[in-house]
Amino acid sequence: MNRFSYIRAENITSAVRTAAQHPQAQFIGGGTNLLDLMKENVSRPSHLVDITRLPLREVEETGAGGLRIGALVTNSAIAYHPHVERRYPLLAKAILAGASPQLRNMATAGGNLLQRTRCYYFYDTGTPCNKREPGAGCGALKGFNRIHAILGTSDQCIATHPSDMCVALAALDAVIRVTGKDGERTMVFSEFHRLPGDTPHLDTNLQPGELITAVELPREGFAANHAYLKVRDRASYAFALVSVAAALDLKEGQIQEARLALGGVAHKPWRDTEAEAMLRGKPATLESFQPVAEAIVRGAKGFGHNTFKIELAKRTVVRALAQAAGMEHPS
Template identity: 90%
Template sequence: MNRFSYIRAENVVGAVSTARKNPQAQFIGGGTNLLDLMKENVARPSHLVDITRLPLRHIEETSQGGLRIGALVTNSAVAYNAQVELRYPLLAKAILAGASPQLRNMATTGGNLLQRTRCYYFYDTGTPCNKREPGAGCGAMGGFNRIHAILGTSDQCIATHPSDMCVALAALAAVIRVTGKEGERSIPFSEFHRLPGDTPHLDTNLQPGELITAVELPREGFATHHAYLKVRDRASYAFALVSVAAALELNEGRVQEVRLALGGVAHKPWRDTEAEALLRGKPATLENFQAVAEAIVQGAKGFGHNHFKIELAKRTVVRALAQAAGMEQPS
């Protein structure tokens, strides 16, 4: 682990100012991912800016009728919050599908958004990785890539985003509130994370020194018809091979509104609004669900060991939609 200085921020403005003055600084809250990266010598911050004393631990209603979740609210606190369980059960279920109780008790909402990939080659400093060292190459493309991406990849990177929480937030169309040198701004969730392109080392569209302060959920939480389905190698404490957050609004068996987000398949939570549109106004049938699933993976590409994810993603989408619609599960 490299040497670094430690500073405890007393307010949001001070935290942002400190980070801006030190380009290699990083904010630390729960530290459940950052400390691992530092131990493996993957992350080498020059300064750690402790934000745990900032007033960002509240869950409160917004003026638009949604919920505002402070960046320092723990994953456990979100999942077991009465309003989240009642109005946004999709989010609660996604959070509880991830990590372990001990990690969820420490991990923060803001930190979850900023999780780095769990690619083996990213964590192994003895192998090439464009995310860790731009221009070094991608060891996963010609290596063991069973857990890697099938959508939105580039010739620079095929890593996946690891978060369960973020898949639900993508389906719910959340908004991220951040503060930086220009003051506060809002980022639609779909624009927060990046695909790898030729800059795979950049995971988000945050500007240097910007601090996440909250996540805002819209009024509509799809509490009646929703499902979070996570396919993984073991029943708990494992990252998704494929996960699907499905949310439906039904009227007499027809789909009035649909949201679909996939995890474990891309560099960011994957949402295809064109594929969603194929289902809008149609009867909620397995045949129509299958058509949407086919559309979502139309541009998918496997890299050897992860070819199976293409078919797995289709089946998981169909099953999640059927579960959300309250239908008998397909075999």
């Protein structure tokens, strides 16, 4: 671990100012991912700006009927909050499918959005990784890539985003509030994370020094018909091979609105609004779900060890939609 300076921020303004003054500074809240990266010498911040004393731990209703979750609210607190359990159970289920109780007790909403990939080559500093060192090459392309992406990849990177919570937030159309040296702004969730392209070292569209202050959920939470389905190698403490957040607005068996987001398949939570639109006005049946599953993986590319994910993604989408619709689905 490299040497760094530690600074405890007293307020949001001072936190942002400090980060702006030191380009290699990083904010630290729960530290469940950042400290691992520092121990492995993957992340080498010059300064750690401790934001744990900032007033970002509230969960409150918004004037528009939605819910605002402060960036420092822990994952456990979100999942078990009565407003989330009642109005946004999809989010609660996604959070509880991730990590372990101990980690969920420490990990924060803002930190969850900023998780780095769990790619083997990213964590192993003895192997090439464009995300860790731009221009070094991608060891996963021709290496062991079973957990890697099948959608939105580039010849620079095939890493996946690891978060379960973010998959649900993508399906729910969340909005991210951030503060930087130029003031406050909001970002729609679909524009927060990036695909790798030629800049795989950039995970998000945050500007340097910007601090996440809150996540906002809209009024509609799809509480009646939803499912979060996570397919993984073991039932506990494992990242998704494929996960699906499915949400339906049903009226007399007809789909009025549909939301689908996938995890474990791309550099960001993967949402296809064109595929979602195929479900509107259709009956909630397996016959309606299958073409949508096929559409979502159009353009998918396997890299050898992970090619199985293409078929797995299709099956998981159909099963998640069936669960959201309250159907019994054959195994």
